[in-house]
Amino acid sequence: MKADPKVQRRLLDLQAIDTALAQLAHRRRSLPERAELEALARELSALEDERVRAQVAVDDLDRDIARLEKDVDQVRARKSKDEARLAAGTGPARELEALQHELVSLNRRQSDLEDAELELMEQRETAQGVLDGVERRAAEARERREATERRRDEALAEIAKEEEFKRNARQPLAADLPSDLVTLYDRIREDTGLGAAPLTGVRCGGCRLELSGADLARIRKAAPDDVVRCEECSRIMVRTNGPGL
Numbered sequence: 001m002k003a004d005p006k007v008q009r010r011l012l013d014l015q016a017i018d019t020a021l022a023q024l025a026h027r028r029r030s031l032p033e034r035a036e037l038e039a040l041a042r043e044l045s046a047l048e049d050e051r052v053r054a055q056v057a058v059d060d061l062d063r064d065i066a067r068l069e070k071d072v073d074q075v076r077a078r079k080s081k082d083e084a085r086l087a088a089g090t091g092p093a094r095e096l097e098a099l100q101h102e103l104v105s106l107n108r109r110q111s112d113l114e115d116a117e118l119e120l121m122e123q124r125e126t127a128q129g130v131l132d133g134v135e136r137r138a139a140e141a142r143e144r145r146e147a148t149e150r151r152r153d154e155a156l157a158e159i160a161k162e163e164e165f166k167r168n169a170r171q172p173l174a175a176d177l178p179s180d181l182v183t184l185y186d187r188i189r190e191d192t193g194l195g196a197a198p199l200t201g202v203r204c205g206g207c208r209l210e211l212s213g214a215d216l217a218r219i220r221k222a223a224p225d226d227v228v229r230c231e232e233c234s235r236i237m238v239r240t241n242g243p244g245l
């Protein structure tokens, strides 16, 4: 393939734009916010599990407290009935004495139930504190997620803007070059990430290998408008260091 040396050198400008575009694509893929958001998603999921467990603990205690409350109500009702019967003072003395005994034991039962209820209410307060703590941490994590999403979106917008800028510069440059040269360049670039590289001294700028003597002889013999390629990496080598090479 043949191309004017000046045209060949413009391939390097095209390559500079394509390298910048590849770097932007890499930046988009490896934004630190992506990893941060994944870590935050894991954290939020663990916090949700924790929240469910804390809520269950509170609900269990509420149920136990309600049950005790009902027991206390039953004891109170029974006490009022007994007290009413005692106040009426009717019935045999033995029965009245039994009622008094029962009242003593009902009072003890009520006191035990109330102690147990108090104990459960203290436990509930602790459990509620745990639940509140988990919910606070989840709210903080959600705030951090929102802030991270904002930063990610800003970074993506910035990358998109730079890409558009580069693409706008690439389009007229590529259109200005011979289409067979650009096609060859694009094919090599798609295969290797780099389509054209300068030949600096005796080194290929693509694979960084020194050219063999035979290769150098071949390139020295080539006409200036010959498009020469590296034997090692097959990239287009653009001669930049004047005659002789």
Ligand SMILES: [Zn+2]
Pocket (backbone or CB within 6 Å): 204, 205, 206, 207, 208, 209, 230, 231, 232, 233, 234, 235
């Ligand atoms: Zn090479």
